[in-house]
Amino acid sequence: MVTGHSPHRPRSGPARRRISLTLAGVAALLGTALAGPVPASAAGGPAPADCPAELAAEATCYRGQDANGAYYAMAVPHDWNGSLVVHAHGGPDLGDTSDPERSTGDLARWSVMVKEGYAWAGSSYRRGGYGTRMAAADTENARRLFVERFGTPRRTYVHGQSWGGDVAAKVAEIHGTGRHAPYDGALLTSGVLGGGSRGYDYRVDLRVVYQYYCRNHPRPTEPPYPLWMGLRADSTMTTTGLRSRLQECTGYSSPPQERTALQQRNLDDILAVTGIPERTLESHLRFATFTFRDIVHNRLGGRNPFGNTTVRYTGSHDDAALNAGVERFAADPTARRDLSFDSDVTGAVSIPVLTVHAIDDPTAFVEHEAAYRASLEGAGRGSLLVQNFTRESEHSELSDAEYAAALRSLATWVRTGRKPTPTSVAASCPAFDAVYGTGCFFEPGYVPRSYASRVYPRPGARHWPALPAAQERAWSRLDGVGIAP
Numbered sequence: 001m002v003t004g005h006s007p008h009r010p011r012s013g014p015a016r017r018r019i020s021l022t023l024a025g026v027a028a029l030l031g032t033a034l035a036g037p038v039p040a041s042a043a044g045g046p047a048p049a050d051c052p053a054e055l056a057a058e059a060t061c062y063r064g065q066d067a068n069g070a071y072y073a074m075a076v077p078h079d080w081n082g083s084l085v086v087h088a089h090g091g092p093d094l095g096d097t098s099d100p101e102r103s104t105g106d107l108a109r110w111s112v113m114v115k116e117g118y119a120w121a122g123s124s125y126r127r128g129g130y131g132t133r134m135a136a137a138d139t140e141n142a143r144r145l146f147v148e149r150f151g152t153p154r155r156t157y158v159h160g161q162s163w164g165g166d167v168a169a170k171v172a173e174i175h176g177t178g179r180h181a182p183y184d185g186a187l188l189t190s191g192v193l194g195g196g197s198r199g200y201d202y203r204v205d206l207r208v209v210y211q212y213y214c215r216n217h218p219r220p221t222e223p224p225y226p227l228w229m230g231l232r233a234d235s236t237m238t239t240t241g242l243r244s245r246l247q248e249c250t251g252y253s254s255p256p257q258e259r260t261a262l263q264q265r266n267l268d269d270i271l272a273v274t275g276i277p278e279r280t281l282e283s284h285l286r287f288a289t290f291t292f293r294d295i296v297h298n299r300l301g302g303r304n305p306f307g308n309t310t311v312r313y314t315g316s317h318d319d320a321a322l323n324a325g326v327e328r329f330a331a332d333p334t335a336r337r338d339l340s341f342d343s344d345v346t347g348a349v350s351i352p353v354l355t356v357h358a359i360d361d362p363t364a365f366v367e368h369e370a371a372y373r374a375s376l377e378g379a380g381r382g383s384l385l386v387q388n389f390t391r392e393s394e395h396s397e398l399s400d401a402e403y404a405a406a407l408r409s410l411a412t413w414v415r416t417g418r419k420p421t422p423t424s425v426a427a428s429c430p431a432f433d434a435v436y437g438t439g440c441f442f443e444p445g446y447v448p449r450s451y452a453s454r455v456y457p458r459p460g461a462r463h464w465p466a467l468p469a470a471q472e473r474a475w476s477r478l479d480g481v482g483i484a485p
Contacts, residue, residue, distance in 0.1 A: 046074050046149045052108035059114050063104065066145060068485070070126040070138045073103035074119070074146055081117035082154040083411065085110075086143045086183075088122075088135060088171065090162025090192075090396060094294055095128035110159070112400040112436065113407060119153065121146045126485065129294045132163075132196065132343035134485040136170040143182060155184040155414060157407070162364055162396050165191020165355075166199070169345045169372070177350040185414045187407060188355045190396045192364045193372035194451055195466050196295075196343030197305065197336055202365075202455045203288040204228070204306045206274045209313060210285060212326045213266045214249035217242070217289070227327050228304045230292025242289055246282055265317065272315035273322065275454060277362040280395075284363070295339070299483045303335035311456045341475045342483040344467035345372065347379030354410040354420070356388045356398055359446055363395035367454040374451075374464035386413075388422050389446040399438035405429040 046062035055061065055075060062074040089106050093099060102124040107114075114120050123142040125135045143156065158176070160168025165188040176183040192199050207227050211217055218224060218232075225232045246252055250267035251259030259267070267278070276284050296302060307330045316322045353376075357369050369387055376382045386409075390402060405428045409420040426442035433440050452462050475481045 046072075046145060049073075051075060052104065052111060054108050054111040055114055058111075061107070062149070063100075064145070065098070065100070066123075066126075066138070066141055068126040068138065068141070069098050070141065071098045071100040071103055071124040072122060072142045072145065073107045073124075074121045074142075074149075075107055075114045076119045076150065077114050077117055079117060080119055083117075084119045084121060084143070084146060084153040084156045085113045085187075085407070086121050086139055086146075086156060086158045086171075088139045088158065088160035088164035088167035089124070090160075090164040090190075091128075092125075092130050092135070092163055092291070092294075093128040094290060097128070098124045098126050099128070100124065110161075110403070112403050113159070116404050116407060118157075118407070119146070119150070130196075130291065130299050130342075131483045131485060132167055132170055133174075133341075133482060135164075135167040136174060137485065139167060139171050140175050147182075152182075155411070156182055157185045157187060157410065157414075158183050159187045159189070159407075160191060161189050163192050165189065165193055165364075166195065166343055166345070169193060169349075169353075170343070172349050172351055172353065173346055177348070181350065183351055185351050185410045186349070186353045187410050188353065188372075189398055189403070189406070190357055190361060190364055191355060191368060191372070193345065193355075193368040193375075194455075195340070195345055195371075197340040198344075198371070198451070198455070198458070198461055198466050199368065200287075200292075200306070201308075201458065201461075202274060202276065203284055203292070204308055205311065205313070205456055206270070206276055206284055207288040207292070208308060208327045209270055209273050209322070210246075210249075212322060213269055214245070216245045216249055226304070226329060228292070228306045228329050229296050230289045230294075233293065233297040233302075235293075237289075239286055239290070242286060243282055246285060250281075252278065252281055269316040269322075273313050280362040296335075300335045300338060303332040303338075304329060305331050305335040305339040307331040307336075307458060308456075310459055313456070337475065338482050340467050341472065341481050345375050345465060346467050346469040346472050347372075347375035347377070347381055347465040348469040349376065349379075349381050349384055352384055352386075352410060352413050352419070354386045354388070354406055354413070354425075356390065356402060356406050357448075358390050358392035358394065358398065359443060359448075360391075360393035361395050362393070365454050366448045367451045370448045371451040371464060375466070378464045379469060383419075386420055386422065386425070388425050389443050389448070390441040391443050392441050399433075399441065400436040401429050401433035401438045401440055402442065404432040404436065405440070405442075408432075 049063040051061035059075040123138040251263035422444035429440035
């Protein structure tokens with residue numbers, strides 16, 4: 001545990017000094033200077049709202065919608081420590097508009113941060129669908145709205161989970177640099193940190209390998225389309241329909257003894273070639289269907305950002321036949337550029353970054369962390385990164401005690417300049433677990449293998465960052481580059 005600090009205790013006997021304020025006194029104590037220009041905000045700003053049940057006795061909550069259409073939620077603990085966590089949610093969701101319940105649900109899910117004394121602000125983003133820079137802008141706007149209402153916090157941290165890890169990494173790069181940058185540190189958990197241009201290659205591989213064996217997505221009787229589209233723009237297929245086709249081909253939802261010999265062989269080959277865990281096969285195929293459709297048709301104007309022309313697939317019962325028969329395609333350079341500019345990290349961070357990732361994460365493979373470390377080291381910023389790994393085996397379901405320990409370690413690093421280690425983070429966790437009882441599963445000695453060890457590398461994909469800062473600057477001077485908000 002970090003010397004001189006103890007985990008959250010009930011307010012009847014707090015173990016650390018907090019700021020106890022009425023909401024009217026918050027701005028007076030902290031000041032009202034904005035960190036940056038006045039945000040685009042809807043009339044009235046944050047309005048008082050019911051807190052999630054987890055925080056009913058802990059905080060005062062607020063909700064609102066900004067001028068871009070993004071709903072947001074905020075919480076200020078009754079015993080506020082003066083710092084703010086700005087949250088970037090995962091996904092992406094695929095609705096056409098902002099979901100007013102998303103940010104409230106996230107507040108409940110990460111209520112441990114508020115219980116630890118941090119104010120919290122999170123955006124639902126202005127629309128569903130892919131758009132990392134859009135999500136980063138909406139996340140930053142939630143912070144500005146908080147400052148407009150409550151004043152400038154003593155310190156501000158950005159947190160991102162899953163795809164939100166990529167969003168938060170972009171927030172850190174775009175808004176976390178400069179002498180008067182509003183962010184002091186970043187916490188990235190279960191993050192998709194390989195970026196968009198490389199981070200979905202294993203789902204590209206799943207899409208083509210699945211079709212080689214199953215030939216039902218699309219069926220021979222249906223209008224054909226290139227598999228990099230994920231799905232035809234006008235298709236009426238639902239997630240239920242996709243699951244039905246997956247079951248038809250592999251029997252994945254049936255006990256092994258109830259599968260046909262062909263179903264079992266198809267399943268074995270798909271899993272062996274792609275390296276995707278059986279328990280998340282359906283969710284990965286869903287992403288490679290519906291989210292790919294969103295990326296291609298809705299965000300890139302029908303252009304293809306993906307390629308597999310050089311990949312040699314291995315692990316099947318007949319690799320020669322697989323490689324001769326699998327669909328091949330090359331990326332449109334402008335589509336790949338736009339996806340890269342939108343979502344790839346440059347590694348050019350200027351604030352401390354602490355990450356936590358489950359070793360057996362079946363959705364965002366732990367090798368994403370190797371890609372992120374290589375990106376920061378390639379940008380000469382490796383000293384600003386501390387990575388932590390846990391023995392857990394689910395995506396985005398780390399224990400509350402681990403979140404509390406990670407956030408405290410990051411905050412202590414920011415405040416004192418003393419960089420934590422995986423060992424010190426792990427050592428701090430049991431004291432928090434005495435409060436939350438959710439377990440501590442840190443594995444301080446773990447080091448993930450390279451991203452290329454888990455995902456078939458494309459030409460040049462062993463070099464990181466995928467988007468060097470100089471290339472980002474050059475593209476930023478061109479009109480129309482990236483994904484529109």
